[in-house]
Amino acid sequence: MTPDPGGEAPLARIPSPTAPSGAMIPSPLHWRTVCLLEVVSIQWIPLCPWTRTQQVSSSGSGFIISQNRIMTNAHVVANAIDIRVRPHGSPRRFAGKVRTYGPDVDLALVEIEDSVAEDFWATVADAPRVELAESLPALQETVRALGFPTGGRTLCITEGVVSRVDSIELTPPADTTLVIQIDAAINPGNSGGPVFDSRGYVAGVAFCKDVRSSTDNIGYVIPAEVVRTFLDRCGKARECYTLSPSVPYRWHKLENQSLRAAHKVPHEISGVLLTSVAPFLEGALKVSDVLMKIDGRTISDDGQIELRGHELIQHRYLLRNKGIGDKTTFTVFRDGQK
Incomplete structure (x- = not known):
C-alpha cells in the first residue's frame, strides 16, 4: 500500500445531458x-x-x-x-x-x-464500431436501449432517462457493482444490448430489471467504465481473464455514538470501523481501524463517498473497479492517530 498523498481526488466529471441539434442518436x-x-x-x-x-x-x-x-x-x-x-x-x-x-x-x-x-x-462491413463513453451519464440524460427483447425478432429501441447511479449486489458468482438505473423499457432479450447516451456513445450494457410487483420502470445498465475495466482484465491471451477484486475487509457503520465512544473515535473523524481484514492486508490494515479515505476520497460514517457533485455511492465501488496493477491508498485512524 502506498502512503496517503493527501487531499481529495477529483470527482467524476458530469457530462452535458444535451444532444447535438437535429442529430439522430444513435445513427441507423x-x-x-x-x-x-x-x-x-x-x-x-x-x-x-x-x-x-x-x-x-x-x-x-x-x-x-x-x-x-x-x-x-x-x-x-x-x-x-x-x-x-x-x-x-x-x-x-x-x-x-x-x-x-x-x-x-x-x-x-x-x-x-x-x-x-x-x-x-x-x-457488417458498413457498420461503424461503437465507442464507450468516457464518463458516467448525467442524471435525467436521455438514453436509448437497443436490443432484441421479447415481443418480436426485429431490433427494438426504447428511450428513457438516467434515474440514478448506484451500486447493487448481484447474484453470485457476480459481486456488488456500479450500475446506472434507467426508466427505458428493459425486457428479457435486452440483456447484453448497448445503451447509448445523448452524444452517441455507449453509456453501458443493459443487463437486468427490477421485477418486483411494487416497482415500475427500473432497468439496470453496467456502465462503460466497468466494461472498459473488464476489457483491460481480458489480457492478450484469449484464455486469460483476471477476476475483479473483492473488498478485502468487513466493516461496520460508525453512526452509533456509543460505538464511536467505545473505540475512542473523535467527532471530527468520519469513516467505517473495520471488523475483519483479509490476511494479505494485515500489514496495512488492522481490525478496529477506522477507514477514513480510499485514494484520497473521504468515507462518511455510513460508508458512502461522493461520486460527483452531491451524488453518493458506497465506497466499495472504488475497490471493485480497480484495474490490474492499480495501487490503492488507505487512510486510517488508529490508536488516536491518522
Whole structure:
C-alpha cells in the first residue's frame, strides 16, 4: 500500500445531458452493430456432476466492438453449447463461441467461428464500431436501449432517462457493482444490448430489471467504465481473464455514538470501523481501524463517498473497479492517530 498523498481526488466529471441539434442518436448505421444472440445451453448440476439438465434455448443481445469482438452479458452465454449470431438487418445466422467469460461483472465476449468469420464481417462491413463513453451519464440524460427483447425478432429501441447511479449486489458468482438505473423499457432479450447516451456513445450494457410487483420502470445498465475495466482484465491471451477484486475487509457503520465512544473515535473523524481484514492486508490494515479515505476520497460514517457533485455511492465501488496493477491508498485512524 502506498502512503496517503493527501487531499481529495477529483470527482467524476458530469457530462452535458444535451444532444447535438437535429442529430439522430444513435445513427441507423450504429444499429447495424447490434446482434441477436440465440443460445442453446445445458445446466450442470453441482451436487450431481455426472448429470445435466435438458438443453434450453434462450436469446439475448450483443453489439460489435473493436478487434472483431461482440460484447454481451455473461448470463446470456452461460453454459452455452451453441451460439448463433444474427446482426441487425441480416437474415443469416452465424455460428459463434465464447471468447471471454466474466461472471464477476456479468460480461462476456463472443467471437465468430473461423469457418464463417469472413462472411460475417463482410455482412457488417458498413457498420461503424461503437465507442464507450468516457464518463458516467448525467442524471435525467436521455438514453436509448437497443436490443432484441421479447415481443418480436426485429431490433427494438426504447428511450428513457438516467434515474440514478448506484451500486447493487448481484447474484453470485457476480459481486456488488456500479450500475446506472434507467426508466427505458428493459425486457428479457435486452440483456447484453448497448445503451447509448445523448452524444452517441455507449453509456453501458443493459443487463437486468427490477421485477418486483411494487416497482415500475427500473432497468439496470453496467456502465462503460466497468466494461472498459473488464476489457483491460481480458489480457492478450484469449484464455486469460483476471477476476475483479473483492473488498478485502468487513466493516461496520460508525453512526452509533456509543460505538464511536467505545473505540475512542473523535467527532471530527468520519469513516467505517473495520471488523475483519483479509490476511494479505494485515500489514496495512488492522481490525478496529477506522477507514477514513480510499485514494484520497473521504468515507462518511455510513460508508458512502461522493461520486460527483452531491451524488453518493458506497465506497466499495472504488475497490471493485480497480484495474490490474492499480495501487490503492488507505487512510486510517488508529490508536488516536491518522
